[in-house]
Amino acid sequence: MSEQEGVQRPLSGVYLNPAAPRRAAFAQACAGLFTQLRLAGDAGDAARLLAGAPDSLLVLDLDGFEIGIDLAALGELVAARAGAPVLVLCPYAGARWLPALMAYGPLSYLIEPLAEEALRRELGVFLRALVPETEAADPCALLAVRAAAQAALAEADAADEADGGAGFGERLCAALLGWPGVCHVSLFGTGAGPRPRLQARAAAPSAAGIDLGAIVDGSARAAPLQHAFPGLLAAASGETVLLDDPAKADVPQLAAALRGHGVRMVLGLPLPGAGPGAPRGALCLMFGAAQRFGRAQLATLSDLAQLAAFGLRTAELARENEALLGRVTELATLDALTGVANRRHGEFLLEGEIRRARRYRLPLALIAFDLDRFRNVNDAYGHPVGDIVLRSVAATARALLRSSDVLVRSGGEDFQVIAPHTSAVDGLRMAEKLRAAIADAVIPGCDHVTVSLGVAQLGETESADSLVVRVNAALARAKRAGRNCVELAMQ
Numbered sequence: 001m002s003e004q005e006g007v008q009r010p011l012s013g014v015y016l017n018p019a020a021p022r023r024a025a026f027a028q029a030c031a032g033l034f035t036q037l038r039l040a041g042d043a044g045d046a047a048r049l050l051a052g053a054p055d056s057l058l059v060l061d062l063d064g065f066e067i068g069i070d071l072a073a074l075g076e077l078v079a080a081r082a083g084a085p086v087l088v089l090c091p092y093a094g095a096r097w098l099p100a101l102m103a104y105g106p107l108s109y110l111i112e113p114l115a116e117e118a119l120r121r122e123l124g125v126f127l128r129a130l131v132p133e134t135e136a137a138d139p140c141a142l143l144a145v146r147a148a149a150q151a152a153l154a155e156a157d158a159a160d161e162a163d164g165g166a167g168f169g170e171r172l173c174a175a176l177l178g179w180p181g182v183c184h185v186s187l188f189g190t191g192a193g194p195r196p197r198l199q200a201r202a203a204a205p206s207a208a209g210i211d212l213g214a215i216v217d218g219s220a221r222a223a224p225l226q227h228a229f230p231g232l233l234a235a236a237s238g239e240t241v242l243l244d245d246p247a248k249a250d251v252p253q254l255a256a257a258l259r260g261h262g263v264r265m266v267l268g269l270p271l272p273g274a275g276p277g278a279p280r281g282a283l284c285l286m287f288g289a290a291q292r293f294g295r296a297q298l299a300t301l302s303d304l305a306q307l308a309a310f311g312l313r314t315a316e317l318a319r320e321n322e323a324l325l326g327r328v329t330e331l332a333t334l335d336a337l338t339g340v341a342n343r344r345h346g347e348f349l350l351e352g353e354i355r356r357a358r359r360y361r362l363p364l365a366l367i368a369f370d371l372d373r374f375r376n377v378n379d380a381y382g383h384p385v386g387d388i389v390l391r392s393v394a395a396t397a398r399a400l401l402r403s404s405d406v407l408v409r410s411g412g413e414d415f416q417v418i419a420p421h422t423s424a425v426d427g428l429r430m431a432e433k434l435r436a437a438i439a440d441a442v443i444p445g446c447d448h449v450t451v452s453l454g455v456a457q458l459g460e461t462e463s464a465d466s467l468v469v470r471v472n473a474a475l476a477r478a479k480r481a482g483r484n485c486v487e488l489a490m491q
């Protein structure tokens, strides 16, 4: 039979692992697959053995290398192979070593743990095919994913969540759904709290029913699977986690939940933290079929994780900026005591309403009112009660006004109402309603108070200053007329 018919060609092998019992176990399980199998305990041993048999398959088993792994020494071994076959056995929580080793030369890999039987089977399949791992994924598809992810990043600082649009996380997840074979994408971030939270997700129809809440949210009791879920493991440890078979997580419930939705492989990619030892979350990609990544794919995935971290931070900054800007605007435009527009902002708004009234040929009324004998209130009850009175009067007036009207505190106990689309007659009605409501209002700790009011309608060519002078003159007449009444301004 020929090789094309699937018969393994005779091949010697060099197996490298630091633990003697593990070397012995490998030899017992797989020696029969090789014409000759030699065992090495470190990179130097392996290099010597390979020098004598350069065509051998190098099996680099990374299990047990966790502490103090010398990637450079292992990488030199890979580089020295000059294209001869290399198979890396990689623990699923050590997948970040793969791109590092791939930088030295081509290699294939299997994700651990593999039971003896499965290891023999997978190794047999590998030896029959024996081609170095190719850059399997379609480069156009990867480019498209990158471009979509970059477009999501470009809009990360847009304040779109407020107006109902998808946020950066949703856009990024949707972009990554374009990665070949991906059926579900989720993004976890630590945000303000210590534990990573699900920030966004996107799913193909086949995986839309995956209940991530049941897997990852809530208390450990409510979600017993969270310690095994690659997305959360990656976020918590800062390590790439690649489960090429859900069963390898050794949590039957998780494996069943994923398999039930057609998930065969899960990749957890940590997002680089803002500082050392500060993971900020993870991207979690679920695949409908197990697949091998080449150097280009792993490099692209790592770029995408960087981009996700950057985008999350940008979106966070945009939200913080917006909140700060809102606060600054509030401080600059609102009166601290009553919460209505302050005098300066009132002047600005009046100018705007005058321009608008002119452009659309609509009437505009200005009402000015002032508390009657407020000095007596302060004297009788004290300033703090006086403040309560001012707040109460503002609240009573605001409750009566339309949303298009603007209430302004124009001085200590002086207020104005800018009333667009309102004639002198309507303004008089409004003023009378204000007067009656304020006179009737019950104010805790104080007697009833009254206000005097002036009303003016904007003249055809009149300026804001002139309108204010006229309305104040009307208010002064109301005071002279005995207070608690309304006067219309002269033209």
Ligand SMILES: Nc1nc2c(ncn2[C@@H]2O[C@H](COP(=O)(O)OP(=O)(O)OP(=O)(O)O)[C@@H](O)[C@H]2O)c(=O)[nH]1
Binding pocket: 337, 370, 371, 372, 373, 374, 375, 376, 378, 382, 383, 384, 385, 386, 387, 390, 411, 412, 413, 479, 483
């Ligand atoms: N409690 C309090 N009082 C204020 C505030 N701003 C101004 N006032 C008081 O408002 C009073 C205004 O007094 P006046 O201008 O004599 O007017 P009035 O006593 O209301 O008399 P008429 O307006 O003529 O009816 C003064 O006692 C000010 O101290 C404030 O923010 N809080």
